[in-house]
Amino acid sequence: MSNIIDRRLNSRGKSISNRQRFLKRVEDQIKKALPEIVNQESLHETSTGGTVKVPVRGVDEPTFVHDPETGIKNIVRPGNDRFSEGDRVPKPKGGQGKGGSGGPGSNSPETTEDGFVVVLSREEFLRFFFDDLELPNMVKKFMENVDSFENRRAGFIKYGNPSRLNVKSSYQQSLARRISLQGVYKKKLERLQTQLTASVDPVEMKGLQTEIEKVNRLVKAVPFFEDVDLRYNHFEAVPQPTTSAVMFCIMDVSASMGQHEKDIAKRFFTLLYIFLTRQYENVELVFIRHHTAAKEVDEEEFFNSRESGGTVVAPSLKLMNKIISERYSNGQWNIYGCQASDDDVWSDLMPMSAYRSCGTKYCPPCSTWPIWKSVTGRRTVHCGKLIIN
Amino acid sequence: MLSKEMYKQLFGNPTWDHHTLQAADEITTRVGKEHLNLSIYPNQIEIVTSEQMLDAYSLIGLPTSYPHWKFGKDFVLNQHNYTKGRSALSYEMVINSNPCISYNMENNTTCMMVLVMAHACQGHNAFFANNYMFKEWTSADSILDYMAFAREYILACEEEYGVEEVERVLDAAHALMNHGIDKYRKPAKLSAREEKERQKLRTSVRHENYNELWRTLPQAGVSSNSKPLPGKNFLEEPEENILYFLEKNSPTLPVWKREIIRIVRKVAQYFYPQGLTKVMNEGFASFVHYHIVNKMYEEGYVDDGFMLEFIHSHSSVLYQPDYSSKHFSGLNPYTLGFNIFMDIKRICQSPTEEDRYWFPNLAGRDWLEEVHNAMQNFRDDSFILQYLSPKVIRDMKLFVVIDEEDEDEYEIAAIHNERGYRKVREALSEQYRRTFYVPEIQVEKVDLHTTNTLHLTHQIVSDRKLIPKETQETLEHLRYLWEFPVRLSSKNRLGVNEEIFECS
Numbered sequence: 105m106s107n108i109i110d111r112r113l114n115s116r117g118k119s120i121s122n123r124q125r126f127l128k129r130v131e132d133q134i135k136k137a138l139p140e141i142v143n144q145e146s147l148h149e150t151s152t153g154g155t156v157k158v159p160v161r162g163v164d165e166p167t168f169v170h171d172p173e174t175g176i177k178n179i180v181r182p183g184n185d186r187f188s189e190g191d192r193v194p195k196p197k198g199g200q201g202k203g204g205s206g207g208p209g210s211n212s213p214e215t216t217e218d219g220f221v222v223v224l225s226r227e228e229f230l231r232f233f234f235d236d237l238e239l240p241n242m243v244k245k246f247m248e249n250v251d252s253f254e255n256r257r258a259g260f261i262k263y264g265n266p267s268r269l270n271v272k273s274s275y276q277q278s279l280a281r282r283i284s285l286q287g288v289y290k291k292k293l294e295r296l297q298t299q300l301t302a303s304v305d306p307v308e309m310k311g312l313q314t315e316i317e318k319v320n321r322l323v324k325a326v327p328f329f330e331d332v333d334l335r336y337n338h339f340e341a342v343p344q345p346t347t348s349a350v351m352f353c354i355m356d357v358s359a360s361m362g363q364h365e366k367d368i369a370k371r372f373f374t375l376l377y378i379f380l381t382r383q384y385e386n387v388e389l390v391f392i393r394h395h396t397a398a399k400e401v402d403e404e405e406f407f408n409s410r411e412s413g414g415t416v417v418a419p420s421l422k423l424m425n426k427i428i429s430e431r432y433s434n435g436q437w438n439i440y441g442c443q444a445s446d447d448d449v450w451s452d453l454m455p456m457s458a459y460r461s462c463g464t465k466y467c468p469p470c471s472t473w474p475i476w477k478s479v480t481g482r483r484t485v486h487c488g489k490l491i492i493n
Numbered sequence: 494m495l496s497k498e499m500y501k502q503l504f505g506n507p508t509w510d511h512h513t514l515q516a517a518d519e520i521t522t523r524v525g526k527e528h529l530n531l532s533i534y535p536n537q538i539e540i541v542t543s544e545q546m547l548d549a550y551s552l553i554g555l556p557t558s559y560p561h562w563k564f565g566k567d568f569v570l571n572q573h574n575y576t577k578g579r580s581a582l583s584y585e586m587v588i589n590s591n592p593c594i595s596y597n598m599e600n601n602t603t604c605m606m607v608l609v610m611a612h613a614c615q616g617h618n619a620f621f622a623n624n625y626m627f628k629e630w631t632s633a634d635s636i637l638d639y640m641a642f643a644r645e646y647i648l649a650c651e652e653e654y655g656v657e658e659v660e661r662v663l664d665a666a667h668a669l670m671n672h673g674i675d676k677y678r679k680p681a682k683l684s685a686r687e688e689k690e691r692q693k694l695r696t697s698v699r700h701e702n703y704n705e706l707w708r709t710l711p712q713a714g715v716s717s718n719s720k721p722l723p724g725k726n727f728l729e730e731p732e733e734n735i736l737y738f739l740e741k742n743s744p745t746l747p748v749w750k751r752e753i754i755r756i757v758r759k760v761a762q763y764f765y766p767q768g769l770t771k772v773m774n775e776g777f778a779s780f781v782h783y784h785i786v787n788k789m790y791e792e793g794y795v796d797d798g799f800m801l802e803f804i805h806s807h808s809s810v811l812y813q814p815d816y817s818s819k820h821f822s823g824l825n826p827y828t829l830g831f832n833i834f835m836d837i838k839r840i841c842q843s844p845t846e847e848d849r850y851w852f853p854n855l856a857g858r859d860w861l862e863e864v865h866n867a868m869q870n871f872r873d874d875s876f877i878l879q880y881l882s883p884k885v886i887r888d889m890k891l892f893v894v895i896d897e898e899d900e901d902e903y904e905i906a907a908i909h910n911e912r913g914y915r916k917v918r919e920a921l922s923e924q925y926r927r928t929f930y931v932p933e934i935q936v937e938k939v940d941l942h943t944t945n946t947l948h949l950t951h952q953i954v955s956d957r958k959l960i961p962k963e964t965q966e967t968l969e970h971l972r973y974l975w976e977f978p979v980r981l982s983s984k985n986r987l988g989v990n991e992e993i994f995e996c997s
Contacts, residue, residue: 106518106536106614107592108511111545112599118548119568125660126565163566166966167668168932168951168959175957177896178920182824183815184892184908192902193894 126163130222133160134232160222253341264336277333282326289323349380349438350388352427354420355406356445358395358413369444370407376442390427394420400427417443500794509603514538517607518614520794524785525615530861531781533618534593534633538610541596546582547571549596553764554588557640559647559756561663587613589621589767591633604802607795611785616778623869624773626766632682636763642685643756646692650749662750665970666736666757671931673736673758674765683759692752731935731950736761738936739974744945746976754974769872769927776830777868783807783831813889832885833876837863840882847883873925881918883909893920898956932959934981945977946997953985964994972996 137160187193224232260273293316300312353373355361361369380387391406392398395413398420424441432439495503500520503513518538525531541549551567552558574580584605587595595613597606621627632639651659666673732738736758740751767774786803789795795803813828814820837855840848841863844856855863867880886909893906893916907913907920923929933952940946949971951959964981972979978997982990 106522106538108514108518108538109540110511111539111541111596114545116544118545119551119564121560122551122562122565123568124565125560125562125656126569129562163562165563165664165667166963166970167671168934168964168967170930170932170957171960174898176898176955177957178906178923179894179896180824180891180917180921180924181816181894182813182889182891183817184890185815185817187892187905187908189905189908189910189913191905193905194902195896195900 129163130160131232133162134222134224136162138232255339256342258338258340260335261338262332262335264338268337270335270337273335274329274333277335278329281330281333282328285326286323289319293319293323348386348388349440350390350428350432351377351380352390352392352424352439352441353406354392354394354398354417354424354441354443356395356417356443357393357409361445365444366407372444373442376440380440390424392420392423394423398423417445497793501796504603504607504795504799507602507604509606513603514540514606514610517603517610520789521607521611521615521785524788524792525611525619525781528788529615529619529781529784530865531615531619532622533615534591534622536614536618537592537594538614539594539596540599542599543575543582546586546596546598547575549586550582554586554594554596555640556594556637557644558760559640559644559663560651561667562660563663563667585609585613587617588636589627589631589633589763590636591622593618593621593633602802604799605806607789607799608782608786608803608806611782612778615785616781617774619781620770620774620777620868623865624766624770624872625870626770626872629679630766631763632684635683635685638685639683639688639759642688643760646752646756650753654749659753661973662753663757665973666754668967668970669735669739669974670757670761672934673734673754673761675734675737675762676765676927680759680762683763695748728936728938731937733933733935734758735934735936735949735971739971742939743975744977746974750974766872769874769925772826772830772833772873772925773868773871773876774830775827776832776834777864779807779811779827779831780834780864815890829889832889833880833882834864834867836882836885837867837880839884851882874922877925878918878922881921883914886914886917891917891921893917928954932957947971947975947977947979949979949981951981951983953983953991956985958992959983959994961992961994965996968994968996 260270296312296316296319300309300316303309303312355366355369355373377387377389389403391401391403393401393406394417396416396419400423401409420443421441428439495516500516503509503516506513509517518536522533522536525533547568550571551564558564571580575582582598584601585595585597587593593614595609595617597609597613601609621633627633647659647663728742736754739746740754740758743751786795786800786807790800811825811828811831813825814822838860840852840855841858841860844852849856867876871879890909892908893913895904895906897904907916909917933954935950935952937948937950939948968979968981978995980996981994983992983994985991
């Protein structure tokens with residue numbers, strides 16, 4: 105006799121620990137793959153797409169296998185509808201075509217999978233991105249902060265500033281309280297009145313009348329307004345994206361900036377750009393590269409071309425200043441300037457004084473990552489400098 | 494026992510309960526035994542949800558296994574495909590154990606349940622219990638115990654040596670799993686208890702024999718000449734079971750890693766017959782469910798509606814798209830196996846002239862006996878070579894394509910005609926041989942004098958090379974277990990090295 109067992113009520117998630125092991129492995133791999141992705145994608149791409157595809161290596165299980173492209177294979181296929189012995193059929197171009205893989209069957213365990221790809225949402229990607237950079241928490245927090253807020257109405261609260269008292273809803277509260285508290289007495293009054301009219305005994309009538317007066321006093325004693333009635337308008341601070349920002353990427357392309365330094369610079373710019381696109385709807389990019397002279401270029405040229413020469417920062421900041429006054433001077437733009445250099449400045453003009461020439465004020469630089477920030481009117485200007493050693 | 498009408502009513506209701514399943518089990522077992530003469534392991538039928546089925550998928554049906562991320566990966570992939578509607582889950586899954594455990598999906602209709610029970614609990618079960626590959630290469634009685642033991646052992650290792658290190662060993666052993674099989678020497682039967690005792694013994698012998706004093710004894714009597722030269726002695730013949738070789742001969746591998754290799758090796762051995770009997774196993778199970786359900790219909794246990802649903806499911810399982818169809822993804826093992834078994838029956842019952850010429854030993858014999866004989870004593874390649882008849886080749890319109898690497902065209906080598914039958918049969922049989930998809934790689938020698946380099950040889954068959962990148966990665970795993978340089982040379986028929994992979 106067979107044993108029939110209903111397993112459906114068994115606890116779920118038998119393979120949870122295996123799945124967690126797998127996910128941890130994937131996470132580790134994503135972290136490893138991250139630098140490559142950042143290098144591959146252009147600045148725009150990293151932040152425009154909703155998702156990031158990360159090819160994950162290290163979760164495939166290699167074995168010794170035949171290369172399907174090689175060798176002579178005799179393959180048996182079903183459903184011959186047109187061939188005779190000795191026919192020759194051109195191979196389909198591209199891909200393996202019908203005869204390529206020669207898998208033993210539809211249920212074959214040998215079916216190969218394409219590379220394993222994980223799709224990350226923007227937030228997940230940024231989490232990995234920040235993790236990987238090992239930013240101090242303070243800087244992360246700064247990156248995630250939004251600096252402008254707008255107050256929006258968000259209902260009523262019981263405590264608040266008298267100037268925000270909402271008369272209408274306070275009155276509604278008071279009315280409700282009065283109706284509910286006085287109701288008891290009013291019912292009692294009604295009952296006493298009917299007793300009074302029905303009563304003939306003068307002593308009883310006297311007693312009833314004093315009772316009625318007492319209850320009437322109680323009714324009047326219910327106050328018109330009490331503290332519990334008061335309602336105040338409530339406002340909530342909603343982060344307000346300032347819609348436009350312009351980001352100046354300034355990079356030193358002097359001879360001492362090798363490919364490695366440029367990669368670091370690119371990651372730095374990418375990080376800032378991603379951050380900006382989270383804050384602003386519209387972010388424009390201006391690329392300026394400089395050695396002893398500064399020049400505005402497009403992204404392609406910015407990262408890929410090589411120049412040689414010494415390093416003077418000042419001309420690029422002057423150029424930045426010029427571009428600001430020409431194109432971004434109407435106060436609608438938040439301006440972010442960041443400069444990446446290996447700090448081989450051999451000019452008299454030190455970078456600090458060079459920044460000053462932009463006409464901004466500076467906060468003292470934060471110790472781990474120099475960031476200058478100033479607010480002039482509605483417009484914020486941030487300047488940062490990355491020193492690659 | 495109920496009346497036939499009661500059965501009919503039970504099976505006619507598309508929703509089932511415990512009674513329905515009991516009735517189905519009772520009838521299919523009886524029909525299988527009386528009509529098809531099946532001998533089976535006792536059945537353990539488990540009703541599972543889709544999530545539990547996915548669990549079963551990732552552990553290839555085993556109720557328990559040691560923890561490893563690979564199983565989690567399989568779960569995630571299957572679940573993704575399932576929830577996206579890309580692939581359906583199978584109606585059942587069955588494993589080769591005693592008692593024979595089968596998982597049936599909860600959302601099967603009554604008809605599917607009956608079909609599945611006839612297919613898995615009778616068909617597959619009888620195949621596991623009687624086919625020589627399963628009988629002699631696996632031990633159905635003890636696999637469940639053994640897996641529990643393996644899990645316990647590996648968890649203990651994780652506790653002691655850390656998850657990462659254990660994972661590393663498992664990764665490496667898994668990479669060589671296909672090369673951890675005894676094909677000729679029949680493996681000893683598994684036993685969790687013996688396995689534990691063997692382990693204990695191994696450590697205690699080492700403990701007992703360790704004595705600080707012995708080390709200090711002068712080695713006077715032993716001259717360097719009298720020492721056997723290990724390079725010659727210790728590998729007299731090439732070894733194709735790489736995992737076995739590593740377990741026994743890896744120079745400095747700690748004992749616990751050897752034990753893990755052993756576990757992986759035993760699991761690989763357990764699954765070895767599955768891959769070699771896919772066509773036969775599915776074919777025979779389909780043959781069995783087809784006969785049992787038809788018999789039930791003849792005897793009046795099920796009604797016409799049930800049969801219509803059955804025929805629909807049966808034919809979708811056996812659907813074989815043509816090579817040019819967009820649904821085509823290789824030969825359907827169910828179809829091929831079922832067709833061959835049905836044809837054995839036909840040849841026995843009503844042989845034609847052709848059959849008498851091709852199968853003189855089958856024509857006119859008792860069909861059930863012949864089907865049993867085929868089921869018990871063959872595996873896919875030999876089964877096809879022995880029983881693929883011209884009629885099946887014609888019905889399925891099989892043809893052989895030659896795909897040569899350097900040619901721009903395929904050549905049609907044979908089709909379903911008088912001249913082609915044998916060629917088709919041979920080519921198809923070849924396709925189901927293990928060497929078709931597992932390269933022949935052997936441990937050739939070890940250079941014990943200087944570098945401890947392990948030399949492996951890949952025998953190139955019909956010019957098929959290894960994928961370089963994957964080979965290199967696998968070699969790194971091998972390197973990890975050997976702990977010294979490894980070197981794999983691909984040799985062609987003339988013994989000339991065509992490619993050399995190295996990992997030092």
